[in-house]
C-alpha cells in the first residue's frame with residue numbers, strides 16, 4: 001500500500017496520497033487538497049512542483065545524471081546520432097534498421113517547404129531575430145497542411161508519424177532559410193543525398209554556384225550538439241509546449257510556442273549570451289576576474305552566463321561531453337580561439353570561488369556549445385535556433401505523451417490574488 005502524507009490545517013487532518021517514480025522520485029499528490037480544504041499549494045516558478053508524470057527523460061540533478069528513455073546521455077553521445085536519439089525519445093525505444101530507415105525517409109519526403117512560404121520569409125525585416133522567424137514560420141508551415149490543421153489526436157493517430165517527421169525536417173529547412181534571409185542570401189534547397197545534419201549545413205552554407213564542403217568532424221560536432229539538447233524533461237520550453245498542447249492546439253502550434261519560451265537568455269538564449277559575455281571579456285582585456293566580481297554583485301545586472309541550473313546542483317553531464325568535443329573540434333579544425341581559453345579560465349576561477357561553490361553553480365550545456373558553433377561558422381544569433389532544432393524531438397515526445405493520456409486535462413494553475421479588494425468603476429470626470 002502506498003504511503004499517505006498527513007496535513008493538519010485549521011484543526012482538521014487531511015490524508016494526501018503519495019507516489020513514487022521508477023527511479024525513486026517521491027511526490028505528494030495534492031490535486032484534491034483545494035476541494036477538501038480550500039487551500040491551494042503555492043510554488044512560484046515551480047521549483048518543487050511536478051507538473052506531470054512522464055516516461056521520457058530522467059534527470060538526477062544532485063548526481064549529474066541524464067537519461068533518454070533510460071539510456072545514459074554519455075552512451076548516446078558516444079554511440080548514437082541525433083536522428084536515432086530523436087526516434088528513441090519520441091517512440092520510446094531504439095529503432096531497428098527498418099524503423100530508422102523509414103524515419104529518415106519521412107524527413108526526406110517532408111523537407112521541402114511549400115513554395116508559397118518563400119513570400120513569408122520575404123516579408124521579415126532583415127534585422128529580424130531568427131528565433132522570431134523560426135517560431136512564426138513553424139506556425140505558418142502548419143497552415144500549408146490542411147490535414148494537420150484539421151487533425152485531432154484520436155482521429156488517425158497513424159498520421160502523427162508523418163507530422164512529427166515533417167516538423168523535425170522542416171524546422172531544419174526553416175532555420176537555414178531564416179539565417180540566409182537575415183544575410184540577404186538566396187535560399188538553398190535541401191538535397192536528398194544528405195543526412196539530417198549535413199543537409200542543414202548544406203542549406204546554411206552552399207551557394208547557387210558551389211556546394212559547401214561537408215566535413216565529417218563538423219557534421220559530427222553539430223550532430224552531437226543536437227543530440228545533447230534533444231530532451232531535458234520539464235524545463236521552461238517543454239512545459240510551455242505541454243501547456244499549449246493541453247488545450248489541444250496542433251503539434252506545430254504547440255512547438256512554435258516552445259521556440260518562444262526557449263528564446264530567453266535564461267534558457268535557450270544562454271548560449272548566445274555566453275558568447276557575448278566571452279567576447280566582452282576579451283574586448284575589455286579582462287582576465288575574467290572583473291566579470292566574476294560583477295556576476296557576484298546582485299546590483300550589476302550581470303550573471304556568469306552558462307553557469308547554474310535549476311535542476312543540476314552538480315556538473316551538467318552534457319557540459320562535460322561538450323567541453324571534450326570542443327577541444328577535439330578546435331584541434332581538428334586547427335582553430336586557436338582565445339575565447340576557449342577565457343572560458344576555461346572562468347570555469348576554473350568560478351569553481352574555486354565560494355560564491356559559486358556554496359550555491360552549487362556549475363557550467364551548464366551552454367557554456368562550451370557556443371565556442372563549437374562559432375568554430376563551425378554559425379553566427380551567434382543562430383545559437384538558440386540550433387538549440388531549438390535539437391529540442392524538437394523532446395517537445396514532440398511530450399506533445400505525444402499528453403495526447404496519449406486519456407486522463408489529460410487542460411493545464412490551468414491557480415494563483416494567490418494580492419490585488420485590490422472590491423472596487424467600483426469611476427466615471428472619467430470624477431477621476432483625479
Ligand code: ACO
Pocket residue numbers: 265266267268270295296302303304305306307308309310311359361364365366
Ligand atoms: N551567475 C551568478 N549568480 C548566479 C547564477 C549565475 N549564472 N545563477 C544563479 N546565481 C545565483 C542567484 O543569484 C542566487 O543567488 P542568491 O541565493 O544569493 O539569491 C543563487 O545563485 C540561486 O540561483 P537561482 O536564481 O535561484 O537559480 P534558478 O534555479 O532560479 O535559475 C538559472 C537557474 C536561470 C539557469 C540561473 O542559474 C541563471 O540565470 N544562469 C545563467 C543563465 C544560463 O546559463 N541559463 C542556461 C540554463 S541551461 C538551459 O536552459 C539549457
